[in-house]
Amino acid sequence: MKDEGKKQIWKDYQKDIADDHYYYVRSCIRQSFFPASEEFFLRLLKDDLGKDVFDDPNHTTCTGIGYHSDIVSFETIMTVVARHFSMMKESGYKNIIISCVTSFGIYTEIIETWKHFPEVLAKTRENLFKATGREFDIPENMAHASDIIYKFKDEIAQKAKYRLVNPITGKPLNIVEHIGCHYSKMFPKYGVGGAEFPEVLAGMIDAWGGKVIDYPERRHCCGFGFRQYLVQANRGYSIANSKKKFDSMEPYKPDLILANCPGCTMFMDKWQYTISEMEGKTYGENQQGIPVLTYEELAGLVMGYNPWDLGLQYHQIQSEPLLHKLGIEFSIEDKYKTRDGRQMPIPECPANINY
Amino acid sequence: MGKLYDLLLQDIRFEEGLNACMNCGVCTAICPAAEFYKYDPREIVDTIQTKDEEKTEALLKSETIWYCGQCMSCKTRCPRGNTPALVIMALRTLSQKLGYFTDSEKGRQQFAIKRTVGENILKYGYCVPTYAVDPKMHPEQGPIWEHIFNNIDDVMDRLGGNLKKKGSGALREIHQKNLDELDKIFEVTGGYKLYGEIENYSEKKAGEMGLEFKKEGIDNEYFRHVYTCNSDNHGK
């Protein structure tokens, strides 16, 4: 793998990312499965980087999961997204940050459709007005939340307490990244680094001292497939796709999977458990699984946030071995405590994963 | 020219997704569904571009159109700028409008999705909130998930969420005025119409299959059937 070749490609896909004054839209999956990631992200922007970001309580789901499982029509989702734009306008913002890759993909698809078919834009304006009396502007700048972290990766590196390096061996951690199909496969120009060798996560890993590992099935889908996971009968498809990725990355001995999309993060974490139950096969060193982190969690870790405030204990694959490798200090007693310090029950240990 | 083809053309995604196909196979080569199902997006696009009425109808009634996982990898690669996945979405939409989806095992599953994600959207304002992912329906989520589900208030609180409370924050309660606007959007844009079509055709199918059907919820035979039935005939 020649890095110069990738860097050459990255030059062609540097998108414009706004510097401040953001309107934030949350993700159904990220807030449900990784709520601390969203909270950390906002805290990082506001407290650590001093940015203005508005977390509007009035926006709803974009209906993306419904759209991609075909129970929500294109007309409906365009109007829901237009409503978000309308609320953004109302709040006086022009730069949007989207916390979910599925949503991000939908926003790009809608904006591109409006560009090519102005009559569809006009119809959406009409629909939104008819339904809510609202009007909207298209955002001046649109970023996925990881684009923002990418933009400030060097500031984060400067403030960092830890690097993605094993302090005992002095070696960088081997990190595989997973971008999530809808980030840029539809429209490469919307993704930092394009669709084939995206830079958005690789750039963070580089800046924080880790080593990016490119494995053959890096670009492959995690397997969510919307209806393919939502319906129990189809889940064999979802798990088969994740398994294909694990088998492909295994020889590279990754210390960590860094994921862009909340759905992918969840599936790649949970499917390792399910595969261990179904096939007795556990990936990762010492049958401990390969930790799967969101980019917010990784940023929080290097900045020295408490891993249990970041929510790492609520991943199926536990991260203590990773924390040890990074030389991160943590309190094991604090792991399953409530905010006010009460001890919570300890989750059950799976049969085939070593904790 | 087929009537069905004309109906498909009314879908903007169909117009966007289908130019002339040269049968090169880059879409199938990269397609996760082609790898794990008896599925070939190239053949679907090729069939559609014949505009043959009978073949199109057969597709709308088939298992095939439900195999795609909508990862959109085909869009990145097609040398003719086609997007088979968008063509598939148009086919699925039409299949539901015409009631053809209940002819196939995979198509019938739309009912289960409508009753879960579909209802969540309008009830909570989220597609998939934590409290709606019941470990009983999701054993694959594992013990940590069960733990979160059972201790959701404490977990959300510790992680900075704002579970079912007013104001902003993760998993906040979506204010009724916002749900009302969502409701209006569904009304104006045909969202409810589509839901209604899924419901009506499913109810009819449940009758034909002799399975119990209820107007609401997931506690009925037809739901359980479509949610779990796998004839295991979708692979090689």
Added chain:
Amino acid sequence: MSVFGFKINEARVIDYDKTDKRILNYLLENEPSFNLCIFCGSCTATCSAGNFTDFNIRKLKMFIRRGLVSEIATEAEKCMLCGKCFLVCPRGVNNRNIILKVRDALTKIENHEI
């Protein structure tokens, strides 16, 4: 079916690195005209058995090339050996003999001779 309610789907992809090329190699040795096929489908178009069943001799030849033994075994049975495919082939591929040799090879595989 597991407690989870599903099985892990099997891959349908042809993994060329792993498939079994014994029949292919046997054919290349015993009916070298096999190599001349340009996959035009004339053979399938004229095929007597293909008129009544789903037999597709062009596809069978692809399966041989790719080393898909179980698919080959299923398909090779369907041929009626009428030989029209040989007559129409624009490249002179002896399709009929290919079938005979494939059947030989399948027997030899069973008897562990190749």
Added chain:
Amino acid sequence: MGKKVVVIGGGITGMEASVQLSALGYSVTVLEKESQLGGHLNDWTVLFPNLRKGNEIVSFLEHGLELQEVNVIYNSKISGIKKINKHYEIVLDNQKQIIADAILVATGFDLFDAHRKEEFGYGIYENVITSYDLEKIFAEKGEIKTPSGINPKRIGFIHCVGSRDEKVNNHYCSNVCCVTGVKQAMELKTLIPDAEIFNFYMDMRMFDTHFEELYLESQKKYGINFIRGRLSEANETIDKRIILKVEDTLTSRPLKMTVDLLVLLVGMEPSKGTKEIAKLLNLKMRESGFLKPEDDHTLSNVSNMPGVFFAGTCSGPMSIKYTFTDARAAVTKINCYLKEYELQHRILLN
């Protein structure tokens, strides 16, 4: 001295046309941007379909130039062209001015830059090379090794790289890559008899005399394999081999295969020089960027500017044989124009 013709570009087209124009009595000047004549032909070791050596053709052309004592200006860069009455004034970078009664544009093609097919990993994966790189390896005449230094046992050739592909904005077919793939596969098989070689194609476009025969021979004598499916992506394995993903469209199933060496058959694009000259002279171009003649059938070498003609691959992909033919055809048109034959005024009836 006769009328003056300036030929822009000293590749096959420019060389052959100059020789013929000079033989007809015109005073010819060739403007060549490099320090040697012959263009891309210098980089091609062996030619299809008869496997003759590329440099034989270069010497044939050079011999012609010597016989006709054609004036060549090497390392020349054109900074401006002005039309003054019926002739053109060409200004070079060194301020030198050349007067021309007619101009022949013979600015040729550029090879498609394979980096642009990002998903094939050229420039990122060590063992992905282009057909052009392979010619250089052939020219070195040593043992064939992959860039990683191993003897390749399985090799893949990918057709249509940069051709017939909206993603890189090239809708056209480059004509010669199919036969190049067959030719190079046969050469490799000769050098490494135990290698397995696969050509991944969409259509085998063996359009010229003896091309189809070469295809047959590659199967019959060399056992070259052909798989109908376009490469979707290439990935590098831990030991730097390349995994290919295609659809085996004739079985309707995805197929993956690991190769030791991947050869991308790169197509032709209008050269940078072609685009520059077209701008200076206001020449019409096709959507593809190749020069557009006044009429596709009857005026194939005639540009929209009086006295400006073009020939060879600046007007579209073509093989060496057709390049020669096209150069000679352009000479006839130029002669006709300069002699003011009445033929010059033939018109097309609608």
